[in-house]
Amino acid sequence: MALPFRYNVLSLAARPTSTITSTLLIAIVIGTFAYLQAVTDSAFSTMAATGDPNTILVLSQAADSESVSRLGKDELNKLEMTPGVVRNGSGPIISPEVVAISSGYTKDDDNVTVNAAVRGVDYDAACAVRHGRVRILAGRPFQPGTYEVMVGASTQRLFRGHDIGDEIQLGTRGVRPFKVVGVFTTDGTSADSEIWAYSETIRDVYGRGSYSSARMLVPDEQAGRTAIDFINGPEVALSAKTEREYYTTLSTNQTVTQVLSVIMIIIMGTAAAFAVANTMYAAVAGRVREIGMLRAVGFGRVNILTSFVLEGLLLALTGGVLGCALSLLCDGMQRNMLPRTFTTVSYGLAITPKIIGTSLIVAVAIGLVGSIMPAWRAARMSVTTALREA
Amino acid sequence: MTRTTVLIKNLTRNRLRTTLTVLAIALPMFVFTMARTMVEQVHEMLAESDLKLRVAVHQKLSFTSPLPQRIREEIEGLAPEGYITAVCRTSWFGGRIEGKPAAFASMAVDRDTFAKVYAEFEITPAENERFQEERRAAMVSPELAKSQNWKVGDRVTLTGSLPPNPKMEFVIVAIPPKMSRQWFYFAMDYYDETLRKLTGSPAGVNNFWVKCSSPEARQWALTAIDKHFASSENETRTELESTFFAQFMKSGGDWVGLTWNVGRLIVLVAVAVAFNTMSMSFRERTREIAVLRTLGFSAGKIVRMVLSEGVLLGLIGGLIAVGPIYALTHLTEFSIPRMGTMQIPNQTAAIALAVACLCGLLAALVPALMAGRLKVATALRKVV
Structure with missing residues (x-):
């Protein structure tokens, strides 16, 4: 017969x-661990x-x-022939875009500048x-052909003076003022950290004879393969990827935090396990006679072992749940990252079910490691010595 | 029996618990020490870079938009006599080894002024001479040379990561021991010539690093250069070297700051562990303390005794956390990837020890006060 769980709860x-x-x-x-995981995971999922x-x-x-790609008009023309892509009456749906860099001061710091990506586009495409x-x-x-921009929601939040009606400066040869006329969002993608304006205007003020990239639509993966093979092939000889593949490879830097959070959790988890062990050893030491009594009335060594391990697990899991609850406080907090493009991307932290799950597993592990030795000591006790103990 | 003996006897009474506690204090304190060292290193780097009296001049909005090379002569002509030691132009190349995806920090620099502007690399006259003579000369940091297995005299071919992605051959002429991180420097004129051949246009310049002769000269440079180029077609921004580097940390998510925040937060773990132990051992010793009181030990003495026990726990934990890594980083060349060589500063070690003691003190505070306020009669009657 197992010891009732209530016994553990009351003991605690x-x-x-x-x-x-x-x-x-x-x-x-556990809260810190969940936070560190969110920092890494959210950066990756944003990209x-x-x-x-x-x-x-x-x-x-x-x-x-x-940011380092250049596509001329001729090359864009070659893309017209791409098989498998979605077309309308006049040809494939294609959006040639030019990417440049701007910079500005952040809202909270007056001395340090931060870079933002400027994307010149044809709005509808x-x-x-x-x-x-x-x-x-x-x-x-923005209206085509004017010095107007719309800013991404994250850009507006991060930068000073990027609100509707403000004037921002863009360009290389002769910097020009552009008027902010709108704020847009793409539901948490990295485009939220960009500034969009009319492509020809951006090419003009940045002195670009060429575009940076072109985007096209495909109906499914199969068609995508065909299109990519054609573009990478000798006829066009450009480099094509699915957008997902591209952005996933862009998010470098994340290994640093990943390694960091693993090292942290090992060190801190061990410390926590030692603390659990201390508590459980004290619990065992304080209950020697009780354990002797339980053994005397017929509970086996396994029952005692299980009971103390369960007590440790309960302790750790309570802490784990509390830690996860604490970590929810940082859900939605904004952080920045710097992908290979040198332009800042802001992202919101998300405490996902996966993070909660991993954190609770770690909590259980801490409880298990911390309570197994004390529980073993309790289970090993001989009935007579235990009962004789003062 | 002296007080110290009592203290040690008390700590060794439950050796397992003391060991676990001390280790559980040492682990977070170790993280604290490492995090603090990283922060110190970054601050030191920024502070040091300002001592070098260098300012960066780049395009007004972003250093990624290149400026024409001739700006160098304009800056030189602008400065009053003796203000500027030298100006070194840099162009980002971002070279990649064939078949390896990661670009590393490689830059074209001015042959004639590089050694002067980057005096901290301590490039020897002989090394500098070779850098002047060989057209394809490159200087690399020891760290990079080691990771790529390069020696002086080796030929390496790199592909630039900016359009038109030139493929260039270099000859390594020097590996100056003081050159830091993973840097690869080669001559601007060679880069310029290659680009002109490929595209017909010259190499653009990301930064003009201006080495000033005095803090006053730097103050002049910070305002006068931008004023001169204002409303020209090449508007500039001049900033301190530390400001220039700070932007990368800020926009990159500030990993150092993140580590430091976590490092500080987990000091709480040390406090909690110590508190747990102190309150447990106090409870077990309630009767004993009551006996001590009846024997004539004053409340103050008891309080001091419990407090010193806590501080001692913290101190031992702190020593275990700081001692080995301090010795290791001071006796050997200890380096961690991406951070370079690291040495625990004396001040950081002292702070970590002090914080560890403080943790012990804080943890012992409540048990100590309880011990001091103990009602002797009730305590003696209490069955633990």
């Missing part, structure tokens, strides 16, 4: 100081979400990012190849 409640301390300690450890598997991104050969994910939050889109 009987030593409130030590129980509460251990729980809080585990909560801190992955930006990439659509049914959008083909075309760059010049040897270019590993849009750009929306079409993004499956209508572009939504205007305020104001209106």
